[in-house]
Amino acid sequence: xxxxxxxxxxxxxxxxxxxxxxxxxxxxxxxxxxxxxxxxxxxxxxxxxxxxxxxxxxxxxxxxxxxxxxxxxxxxxxxxxxxxxxxxxxxxxxxxxxxxxxxxxxxxxxxxxxxxxxxxxxxxxxxxxxxxxxxxxxxxxxxxxxxxxxxxxxxxxxxxxxxxxxxxxxxxxxxxxxxxxxxxxxxxxxxxxxxxxxxxxxxxxxxxxxxxxxxxxxxxxxxxxxxxxxxxxxxxxxxxxxxxxxxxxxxxxxxxxxxxxxxxxxxxxxxxxxxxxxxxxxxxxxxxxxxxxxxxxxxxxxxxxxxxxxxxxxxxxxxxxxxxxxxxxxxxxxxxxxxxxxxx
Amino acid sequence: xxxxxxxxxxxxxxxxxxxxxxxxxxxxxxxxxxxxxxxxxxxxxxxxxxxxxxxxxxxxxxxxxxxxxxxxxxxxxxxxxxxxxxxxxxxxxxxxxxxxxxxxxxxxxxxxxxxxxxxxxxxxxxxxxxxxxxxxxxxxxxxxxxxxxxxxxxxxxxxxxxxxxxxxxxxxxxxxxxxxxxxxxxxxxxxxxxxxxxxxxxxxxxxxxxxxxxxxxxxxxxxxxxxxxxxxxxxxxxxxxxxxxxxxxxxxxxxxxxxxxxxxxxxxxxxxxxxxxxxxxxxxxxxxxxxxxxxxxxxxxxxxxxxxxxxxxxxxxxxxxxxxxxx
Numbered sequence: 300x301x302x303x304x305x306x307x308x309x310x311x312x313x314x315x316x317x318x319x320x321x322x323x324x325x326x327x328x329x330x331x332x333x334x335x336x337x338x339x340x341x342x343x344x345x346x347x348x349x350x351x352x353x354x355x356x357x358x359x360x361x362x363x364x365x366x367x368x369x370x371x372x373x374x375x376x377x378x379x380x381x382x383x384x385x386x387x388x389x390x391x392x393x394x395x396x397x398x399x400x401x402x403x404x405x406x407x408x409x410x411x412x413x414x415x416x417x418x419x420x421x422x423x424x425x426x427x428x429x430x431x432x433x434x435x436x437x438x439x440x441x442x443x444x445x446x447x448x449x450x451x452x453x454x455x456x457x458x459x460x461x462x463x464x465x466x467x468x469x470x471x472x473x474x475x476x477x478x479x480x481x482x483x484x485x486x487x488x489x490x491x492x493x494x495x496x497x498x499x500x501x502x503x504x505x506x507x508x509x510x511x512x513x514x515x516x517x518x519x520x521x522x523x524x525x526x527x528x529x530x531x532x533x534x535x536x537x538x539x540x541x542x543x544x545x546x547x548x549x550x551x552x553x554x555x556x557x558x559x560x561x562x563x564x565x566x567x568x569x570x571x572x573x574x575x576x577x578x579x580x581x582x583x584x585x586x587x588x589x590x591x592x593x594x595x596x597x598x599x600x601x602x603x604x605x606x607x608x609x610x611x612x613x614x615x616x617x618x619x620x621x622x623x624x625x626x627x628x629x630x631x632x633x634x635x636x637x638x639x640x641x642x643x
Numbered sequence: 644x645x646x647x648x649x650x651x652x653x654x655x656x657x658x659x660x661x662x663x664x665x666x667x668x669x670x671x672x673x674x675x676x677x678x679x680x681x682x683x684x685x686x687x688x689x690x691x692x693x694x695x696x697x698x699x700x701x702x703x704x705x706x707x708x709x710x711x712x713x714x715x716x717x718x719x720x721x722x723x724x725x726x727x728x729x730x731x732x733x734x735x736x737x738x739x740x741x742x743x744x745x746x747x748x749x750x751x752x753x754x755x756x757x758x759x760x761x762x763x764x765x766x767x768x769x770x771x772x773x774x775x776x777x778x779x780x781x782x783x784x785x786x787x788x789x790x791x792x793x794x795x796x797x798x799x800x801x802x803x804x805x806x807x808x809x810x811x812x813x814x815x816x817x818x819x820x821x822x823x824x825x826x827x828x829x830x831x832x833x834x835x836x837x838x839x840x841x842x843x844x845x846x847x848x849x850x851x852x853x854x855x856x857x858x859x860x861x862x863x864x865x866x867x868x869x870x871x872x873x874x875x876x877x878x879x880x881x882x883x884x885x886x887x888x889x890x891x892x893x894x895x896x897x898x899x900x901x902x903x904x905x906x907x908x909x910x911x912x913x914x915x916x917x918x919x920x921x922x923x924x925x926x927x928x929x930x931x932x933x934x935x936x937x938x939x940x941x942x943x944x945x946x947x948x949x950x951x952x953x954x955x956x957x958x959x960x961x962x963x964x965x966x967x968x969x970x
Contacts, residue, residue, distance in 0.1 A: 314840055314852035319867045319879060325850060327841040356823065356830070358837025387901075390884060497648025497925070500863035501853060589648070601648070603925075 302408035303349040309414035310357020312437040316501040322564025323438045332362030334448040341452025345460045353398035354383045399425035408459035416442045416595035423617040424486045430469045430618040439524035441489045454625035468625035471615040473516040487594040490515045490525040495590040502597040507567045511587045513545040514610045523560040531557040542577035542612040579614045663693035666717040668944045677893045683735045684746045689717035691888035694914035696721035698861030702869045706785040708756045708774040710767030715760025724752040730947035736954035743957045765798030775813040786814045786872045794825025808878040809846045815878040826891045827899040843880035855883025856912045
């Protein structure tokens with residue numbers, strides 16, 4: 300019996316104010332559904348038919364059902380048996396959290412996530428050691444992979460069915476834990492920014508004069524968003540055993556200045572006072588008196604002068620499907636090259 | 644007094660609250676008064692969506708125009724239309740904004756840039772394109788806002804207007820108040836393309852989705868969109884996800900909603916409650932300050948209802964006056 304795979308597709312990701320204050324794109328719902336259809340085709344190549352999906356009201360579900368019914372009517376092979384989870388739809392991040400929890404209880408072998416860094420963050424913090432296959436449909440997508448979904452689905456099928464061993468196809472990732480006083484921690488998969496804006500408002504970050512501190516789990520100058528700032532001074536790999544923390548300052552007064560793409564099509568001068576490596580487990584307290592904390596580029600938590608914010612890098616926090624490793628393993632495996640286990 | 648963490652002055656914060664409270668009380672009172680049978684015609688209540696009208700229109704002045712919907716009371720109040728005249732208009736009285744001849748669905752006040760509530764779904768969009776074109780020609784930096792729901796978003800008028808606004812680069816903001824139901828039809832049954840932001844993309848304009856129950860989210864997003872339009876950046880769409888507290892019209896049994904949906908939204912998503920809590924938590928104002936506004940608004944609405952009831956009906960001899968207005 301082939302394993303079940305979960306799908307969490309967020310229809311709201313990639314819709315925020317960065318369409319106005321930057322030049323972010325707007326991936327259409329029909330395209331998101333099409334991406335999912337391609338990923339499902341990849342899954343079914345390895346015999347996976349049982350897929351659990353988070354219900355939503357943004358239209359992705361309706362489109363994918365239409366895709367599947369067209370395929371069934373035409374008698375296409377590899378039909379997917381899609382089950383919508385029985386849960387209330389609130390249209391908020393709570394849906395992703397609840398769906399991830401149910402999928403974990405149902406024992407899915409992997410969860411395919413379509414969303415931005417925010418959606419991935421919520422699923423990763425809820426699904427325990429179940430690996431996530433990431434597909435980016437958000438704004439900055441520093442965490443999520445930019446890749447053809449067919450291949451993501453294909454690799455997920457390889458790993459979920461055990462054709463590619465978990466030791467090869469699943470990788471552990473770091474995350475950052477943020478705590479305000481003794482509250483339970485929130486997590487960020489890529490970056491934590493502390494800014495002086497004391498309200499959540501439209502969530503996105505674009506007013507550079509408010510940026511004060513930045514903590515990153517990894518930093519790559521090829522990415523965009525807050526982690527790009529770190530990537531431009533000292534790149535840190537996803538698998539390296541440290542992160543980076545930076546003190547930011549007004550660009551005209553700082554000893555280091557980078558021109559960083561902080562959002563799609565938005566390159567800003569960012570001043571950096573100093574930076575250093577962030578060791579795993581080491582709690583660092585913010586020196587910003589009052590403001591808000593942005594998790595993966597979106598303001599989420601406000602704090603005032605009576606509260607203390609601390610950030611900690613945690614290793615081996617959650618698992619992802621390593622698409623490249625999985626398909627390369629398959630390419631080198633003689634039995635697979637002869638079509639063994641293939642369901643198409 | 645603490646530092647103000649909000650992007651509005653304390654005075655503007657209290658003004659925003661007063662506007663939202665006035666809309667809420669106006670609608671809650673109409674809910675009661677309409678059931679008594681004294682009000683002619685139909686009323687469609689806006690309660691629950693106050694953060695949208697207020698968060699958007701805090702960025703406007705009288706030079707900016709809005710074109711509203713059949714559910715227009717909130718938009719009128721946020722644009723500064725006189726509450727007494729509005730109430731009298733709804734009662735069909737001669738002291739009303741349109742001398743009692745328009746009723747709930749046709750309240751207008753051109754001096755305030757309020758081009759009218761509108762009984763025809765999707766009819767505000769072409770009107771606002773005209774107003775925005777005029778502003779563009781005059782160079783007065785005026786911006787046009789049109790509101791419509793997820794149902795009217797499917798009307799040809801709205802889609803044609805979006806095309807026109809994009810083609811002519813008009814300073815228009817299309818605000819979708821999406822409560823998930825077109826009258827009683829869920830959006831899933833009504834459209835092949837479920838996202839209104841996707842439609843904006845189809846016409847080559849940017850679109851943004853915000854939580855329409857959060858004043859600060861609407862205020863910040865609308866501020867950027869309106870500034871962009873005012874500066875010549877062209878039209879855009881703002882989709883506000885909302886949860887209205889009443890049905891489509893007064894008397895609607897709301898069988899299409901889940902059991903307890905309205906109660907849940909009143910308890911957990913009330914924009915007035917969350918606004919008040921945030922401002923109090925920041926130490927900028929106290930419950931007493933807000934209670935005082937509540938009291939003043941309650942008196943205003945009481946007085947508006949009493950005056951409306953006492954006011955005369957239009958005379959039969961005036962039947963044909965005020966029907967056409969020369970601009």
